[in-house]
Amino acid sequence: DQQVKQNSPSLSVQEGRISILNCDYTNSMFDYFLWYKKYPAEGPTFLISISSIKDKNEDGRFTVFLNKSAKHLSLHIVPSQPGDSAVYFCAASLNGGATNKLIFGTGTLLAVQP
């Protein structure tokens, strides 16, 4: 049972345009959501997060939106740059941070074309 789903395995965007990566979840008890970026042969790198009590969090070119009623979150990158090309994982946390265990989606490969 996949509790966190990223239905788009890949996305291709032109440099300078907006990249929108989507994530759906099934468990309404998730209290925190995060996005990680992963380059080949490296570990995932934390990008941005959002608490379940918020609906938007912005950090530079990156904005995460949370729609609790739809159990959906999205990551917007604008403007997209070739260095943003990587696999992006959506993750969710349960248990109010007691163990800080994360449940990851399967990832979306973003390719930003120069």
Added chain:
Amino acid sequence: GAGVSQTPSNKVTEKGKYVELRCDPISGHTALYWYRQSLGQGPEFLIYFQGTGAADDSGLPNDRFFAVRPEGSVSTLKIQRTERGDSAVYLCASSPGTGVYGYTFGSGTRLTVV
């Protein structure tokens, strides 16, 4: 060191053999996590340490898997009687403590069981 260090970076072993994977977290980080990433999947939680104790080992798939962190710093993931299905990238992450969600991952150990 500056980041989370995992050794070896690659390990090839024969089916039925015993392997140990090592994780050296960021100095001072009390929380340590092991995840496993299979091909085409997101990281999957295995075990969480707070200090020396395993606070949550609910992700360990069976009793062939065991992890220790005897002095609250370096951790070793041990796999007995390896099977081909154990082939994956094993990721270690650390964070300063509970409630800190964007923890830092190492580059992982790619385990191949032949």
